[in-house]
Amino acid sequence: MQATRTEEKTAETHGGASSPQPQQRLRDKKVGDLIAGKKRLVEVPYTASLADTINTLVANRIMAVAVAAPPGQWIGAGGSMILESDKQTGAVRKHYIGMVTMLDVLAHIAGNDVAPAVEGGGGGGGELERKMQVPVSTIIGHCLESLSLWTLNYNTSILDCMEVFSKGIHRALVPVDGHLENVGGVELMESASSYHMVTQMDLIKFLKVHEAELRGILTRRVRELGGLTDIVFGVTDKTNVIDAIKCMNSASLHAVPIVESTDEIGDDHGQLVNGKDRKLVGTFSATDLRGCPISQLQSCLHMNIVDFLEKLLDTPQQEACGLRTSTREHITCQPESLLREVVDKAINSHVHRVWVVDGRGLLAGLVSLADIIRMMRVWMLSEPA
Incomplete structure (x- = not known):
């Protein structure tokens, strides 16, 4: 009975044909295939301290984290308007104003130098402590990579995604409920109920899974x-x-x-x-x-x-x-x-x-x-x- 039901389902899917559907080629894959199974976006509020932000990076084993703020109060990195909205009502809940990487953190720490600690005294420890307590929103864009925040549509082709990441963009947000067709490249404007993050490393791992098609290179x-x-x-x-x-x-x-x-x-x-x-x-x-x-x-x-x-x-x-x-x-x-x-x-x-x-x-x-x-x-x- 199980075999019969499987055959019926296959025939129904392919308009009565009983032959299995050919496997989709790598070049026909979409960004949606790339993010399948990924967890929801890791983020911190704009009021989070730098110390809390580092703890978030460590706990999630990630190298960058999105910064979320109330809508209508901020200009996003690079002029981006990447919003999270209620799926039913469309009401905007938050605005992603940027992405903070570990290099942003280091640039902030090293900006005016920090005096070495003096044995038996506080030295420059107080200065470093103050640097670690500043709101994360104040250090967005300290490094070149964080000057813009990008999105990639769910239906963007893998080849277009590869073109983006081959030009130096390391990561982008992907709207979970993206529905536009034939979208290529990255965008500065987006509104969705939730997001994933996709990175160069995610793409490399995805390509590795399909290495049989890449054997020639x-x-x-x-x-x-x-x-x-x-x-x-x-x-x-x-x-x-x-x-x-x-x-x-x-x-x-x-x-x-x-x-x-x-x-x-x-x-x-x-x-x-x-x-x-x-x-x-x-x-x-x-x-x-x-x-x-x-x-x-x-x-x-x-x-x-x-x-x-x-x-x-x-x-x-x-x-x-x-x-x-x-x-x-x-x-x-x-x-x-x-x-x-x-x-x-x-x-x-x-x-x-x-x-x-x-x-x-x-x-x-x-x-x-x-x-x-x-x-x-x-x-x-x-x-x-």
């Missing part, structure tokens, strides 16, 4: 695909944490390689350096600060960056955050690595860039998630429909 080498970015800015192993934060903020970088300093070059350890052909020591990421207890952050800001990362290994927050901060762990590939290997490393280590090194362990460049998405999209467009 995943089995090719990074060098031949032209996916290697050979300009790499980093910091040295003698840079301190506060200077690294300032360097990252000034260049809108979420992570930098740590390279070995040499007497021959005469590096300025307070500035970004050209990391090309330098020995890779480790990685410093904006998300590393999530694993540092706020109570210890004051004393950490003026530490050597390598010592800081080693110290974080001993904090219980590291496991809770799911962070990779060991200076001994390098997420790298080589120019001859297959693209599949690079994708797997990015997903398994949850990093947004994989450093490319030569046979001597010297930096040759990097492959970012945006690079990977761009390469895959170009290949998909070149394949017969």
Whole structure:
């Protein structure tokens, strides 16, 4: 009986035909397929303190959080008007005024510097404490990525989504009840009853699930695909944490390689350096600060960056955050690595860039998630429909 009912249902679905429906190709998928099963958007109110915002990032293992405010009182980031409305009445409940990332937090902390703590005294601890208690709404847009807030429609094609994320947009909100057809690109205006967030990493994981259709590009080498970015800015192993934060903020970088300093070059350890052909020591990421207890952050800001990362290994927050901060762990590939290997490393280590090194362990460049998405999209467009 079960088999009969299944056959009847299949025939009804396909207008009497008993043959199964062909599986939808990756290029025909929509953003709605990408967000299937995702939890509702994580957000904080505009009045939340910076300390509470960091706690939200840590608890949810995320790198950015939406900021919600009462409607009609704010101008959204980049002039956006992304509203949450009652599904039945259409009454506006809240206005998403921006997205705050960990780099925004670091930019705020490093903005006017924070004096190191003095043994036996308060030092600059009071200043840092005051910085952590400011409303999160006051730091929106401190880094370039947060200057605009975008939405992607539920029915936007995967290829259009890939184009958006290949151009440097890291995340966008998706209205749950989106109904417009043939929508391409991102929008600044939207009203919906609720939202999800979709990120570059979500897209990469989705593409990985459909790797059978991408075998033609995943089995090719990074060098031949032209996916290697050979300009790499980093910091040295003698840079301190506060200077690294300032360097990252000034260049809108979420992570930098740590390279070995040499007497021959005469590096300025307070500035970004050209990391090309330098020995890779480790990685410093904006998300590393999530694993540092706020109570210890004051004393950490003026530490050597390598010592800081080693110290974080001993904090219980590291496991809770799911962070990779060991200076001994390098997420790298080589120019001859297959693209599949690079994708797997990015997903398994949850990093947004994989450093490319030569046979001597010297930096040759990097492959970012945006690079990977761009390469895959170009290949998909070149394949017969």
